[in-house]
Amino acid sequence: MEKFVLLNGIVAPLDRANVDTDAIIPKQFLKSIKRSGFGPNLFDAWRYTDVGEPGMDNAKRPLNPDFVLNQARYKGASILLARKNFGCGSSREHAPWALGDYGFRALIAPSFADIFYNNCFKNGLLPIVLNEMRIDHLFNEVNAFPGYKLTIDLPRQLVLSSDGATQIAFEVDAHRKHCLLNGLDDIGLSLVHAEKIRAFEARRRAEQPWLFG
Amino acid sequence: MPQTLYDKLWDSHVVYVEDDGTALLYIDRHLVHEVTSPQAYEGLRLAGRKPWRVDSIVATADHNTPTTDWNEGIKDPISRLQVETLDANMREYGAKAYFPFLDKRQGIVHVIGPEQGATLPGMTVVCGDSHTSTHGAFACLAHGIGTSEVEHVMATQCLVQQKMQNMLVAVDGPLARGVTAKDVALAVIGKIGTAGGTRAAVEFAGSSIRALSMEGRMTLCNMAIEAGARAGMVAVDDTTIAYLKGRPFAPTGEHWNRAVAYWRTLVSDPGAKFDRVVKLDAREIRPQVTWGTSPEMVVAVDARVPDPDKEKDPTRREGMERALIYMGLQPNTRIEDIRLDKVFIGSCTNSRIEDLRAAAAMVRGKRVAASIRLAMVVPGSGLVKAQAEREGLDRVFRESGFQWREPGCSMCLAMNADRLEPGERCASTSNRNFEGRQGAGGRTHLVSPEMAAAAAIAGHFVDVRNWK
Numbered sequence: 001m002e003k004f005v006l007l008n009g010i011v012a013p014l015d016r017a018n019v020d021t022d023a024i025i026p027k028q029f030l031k032s033i034k035r036s037g038f039g040p041n042l043f044d045a046w047r048y049t050d051v052g053e054p055g056m057d058n059a060k061r062p063l064n065p066d067f068v069l070n071q072a073r074y075k076g077a078s079i080l081l082a083r084k085n086f087g088c089g090s091s092r093e094h095a096p097w098a099l100g101d102y103g104f105r106a107l108i109a110p111s112f113a114d115i116f117y118n119n120c121f122k123n124g125l126l127p128i129v130l131n132e133m134r135i136d137h138l139f140n141e142v143n144a145f146p147g148y149k150l151t152i153d154l155p156r157q158l159v160l161s162s163d164g165a166t167q168i169a170f171e172v173d174a175h176r177k178h179c180l181l182n183g184l185d186d187i188g189l190s191l192v193h194a195e196k197i198r199a200f201e202a203r204r205r206a207e208q209p210w211l212f213g
Numbered sequence: 214m215p216q217t218l219y220d221k222l223w224d225s226h227v228v229y230v231e232d233d234g235t236a237l238l239y240i241d242r243h244l245v246h247e248v249t250s251p252q253a254y255e256g257l258r259l260a261g262r263k264p265w266r267v268d269s270i271v272a273t274a275d276h277n278t279p280t281t282d283w284n285e286g287i288k289d290p291i292s293r294l295q296v297e298t299l300d301a302n303m304r305e306y307g308a309k310a311y312f313p314f315l316d317k318r319q320g321i322v323h324v325i326g327p328e329q330g331a332t333l334p335g336m337t338v339v340c341g342d343s344h345t346s347t348h349g350a351f352a353c354l355a356h357g358i359g360t361s362e363v364e365h366v367m368a369t370q371c372l373v374q375q376k377m378q379n380m381l382v383a384v385d386g387p388l389a390r391g392v393t394a395k396d397v398a399l400a401v402i403g404k405i406g407t408a409g410g411t412r413a414a415v416e417f418a419g420s421s422i423r424a425l426s427m428e429g430r431m432t433l434c435n436m437a438i439e440a441g442a443r444a445g446m447v448a449v450d451d452t453t454i455a456y457l458k459g460r461p462f463a464p465t466g467e468h469w470n471r472a473v474a475y476w477r478t479l480v481s482d483p484g485a486k487f488d489r490v491v492k493l494d495a496r497e498i499r500p501q502v503t504w505g506t507s508p509e510m511v512v513a514v515d516a517r518v519p520d521p522d523k524e525k526d527p528t529r530r531e532g533m534e535r536a537l538i539y540m541g542l543q544p545n546t547r548i549e550d551i552r553l554d555k556v557f558i559g560s561c562t563n564s565r566i567e568d569l570r571a572a573a574a575m576v577r578g579k580r581v582a583a584s585i586r587l588a589m590v591v592p593g594s595g596l597v598k599a600q601a602e603r604e605g606l607d608r609v610f611r612e613s614g615f616q617w618r619e620p621g622c623s624m625c626l627a628m629n630a631d632r633l634e635p636g637e638r639c640a641s642t643s644n645r646n647f648e649g650r651q652g653a654g655g656r657t658h659l660v661s662p663e664m665a666a667a668a669a670i671a672g673h674f675v676d677v678r679n680w681k
């Protein structure tokens with residue numbers, strides 16, 4: 001997994017609440033057996049005016065000029081500003097894969113759906129929860145200033161504007177922060193406890209043998 | 214200290230806890246399907262790891278499989294590759310049980326787990342699918358996980374978790390005729406919203422829940438995820454135990470007696486503390502119909518489509534306006550005046566035998582309205598299908614003008630050929646009415662099987678409390 005320490009990037013605003021993972025990556029793209037290549041189909045139904053299918057040449061498809069990611073000022077954005085309950089619905093990890101493949105490294109919203117939130121960390125994507133007032137303020141800033149950038153400082157847990165006027169602290173639990181900062185794979189960390197898992201399992205097998213075999 | 218059911222399930226699975234509360238939680242049952250597993254097996258292979266405990270895995274192919282012409286195989290080459298990839302992974306790594314495409318016992322993963330007795334009280338159950346919450350009906354701690362977590366469970370038999378909050382949804386009183394577990398689920402979501410259960414494990418309790426069959430409890434727990442909760446659950450009682458007795462993977466003999474004695478303890482202790490409590494009076498619940506593009510956009514069948522002009526919150530108002538445009542609906546339209554193009558009875562929410570019996574009872578001797586382009590019934594599993602056929606339900610449906618299909622996820626998410634065309638309006642017994650969920654541009658109204666069946670006959674929504 002790629003490490004996440006400091007990020008300075010363009011912010012793209014997606015001004016809708018309850019954006020679900022079907023919208024982030026529609027189901028027809030879930031047929032892939034790979035983990036990569038989902039970026040061109042991120043928000044497919046909103047981004048293009050035709051109906052997307054796997055195997056199409058996305059470069060030739062008609063773009064929806066009104067969709068935020070198609071606007072020149074948000075080109076190269078790596079931070080997505082969103083509204084409440086972002087990532088609700090299906091547990092598909094293809095959603096963070098698509099966001100990451102597109103180039104996003106951080107998401108900022110008033111709340112995230114639970115499974116999606118979890119899935120982000122497993123893919124080097126940092127979801128940041130800020131209160132509604134802060135989010136409204138950031139939406140105003142982004143709309144007012146083309147090329148608006150933010151810096152995300154994970155070690156200090158701060159979101160900073162380029163002029164230093166905005167400095168917002170955010171929460172992230174210690175375990176997840178540690179994994180992001182060091183690009184650590186959870187499996188390796190868990191297997192450190194392999195002996196404990198085996199002991200637990202042996203006890204369980206004795207107490208509830210019907211769960212085994 | 215008195216414990217909740219969730220506290221008990223949590224405590225009995227913690228292998229190790231870090232100082233910040235991050236725990237390694239042991240997983241008893243891992244359900245696997247073709248869409249979220251290929252990348253996980255690939256990950257194992259690349260890292261040179263093996264599944265920790267193969268006998269915890271029960272697998273099937275359901276999301277991509279066709280519901281017609283099984284003799285012709287899977288025509289879509291990309292879908293076929295995904296299903297064949299699961300076949301290959303099963304051959305290489307093995308499982309306690311695998312029900313591949315064409316097997317008599319194949320079906321939707323959340324239907325076959327309980328049906329086989331592969332879901333047992335006191336288990337932790339995970340699957341790379343959000344509706345894993347279904348299995349909580351058996352007093353399991355059951356929830357959906359992402360593909361990285363699927364790989365993590367395969368490699369370590371554990372999941373890295375933080376404990377959630379305890380939330381109680383208490384529903385008391387008798388349900389009116391025509392009001393089902395699906396209506397309770399939608400009414401709960403309408404009340405608390407799609408984020409109402411975020412970071413919580415929800416226990417459904419109260420006299421209305423006790424009175425539900427296991428099928429009804431599964432419907433309810435299935436929809437817990439749509440209320441934002443990761444897990445939903447119901448305590449063990451006689452109904453739970455009676456359902457499990459004699460299932461293929463349920464314990465037998467001396468193990469059965471020991472298991473039952475333990476299962477009886479899987480209830481919240483009197484006086485156990487919940488962080489959040491929501492109460493509903495079952496007598497007030499009417500048959501529900503969603504009108505928008507989120508399950509929380511729901512009203513009773515005798516109500517009208519809401520008017521965004523009356524909504525004060527600007528974000529909500531915009532969401533409502535957007536939903537009405539997508540759904541092609543005018544504010545203040547009577548729900549019973551909404552005309553439909555298609556009807557879908559199926560999905561892990563409502564495709565069990567009891568659902569099919571209830572739907573068949575509505576349509577027996579009646580004809581699907583001429584204006585309905587397609588009305589289909591997709592049983593949740595091969596065994597549900599066989600049971601329904603033994604009872605003659607397939608004939609009832611066919612004679613009414615319904616198509617009787619092979620089992621699978623089908624038009625719940627339209628990954629196979631079953632889908633809505635742009636602009637088509639569907640009464641659906643599934644769980645999500647998101648934009649494009651049942652096909653690009655398709656318009657979904659979530660309802661119970663009874664409501665869907667009656668709507669197929671009438672051509673528009675009708676209040677099933679008055680159905681004759």
Ligand code: SF4
Binds near residue numbers: 321322342561625626
């Ligand atoms: S029936 Fe629908 S919700 Fe259930 S597992 Fe299949 S796709 Fe998911």
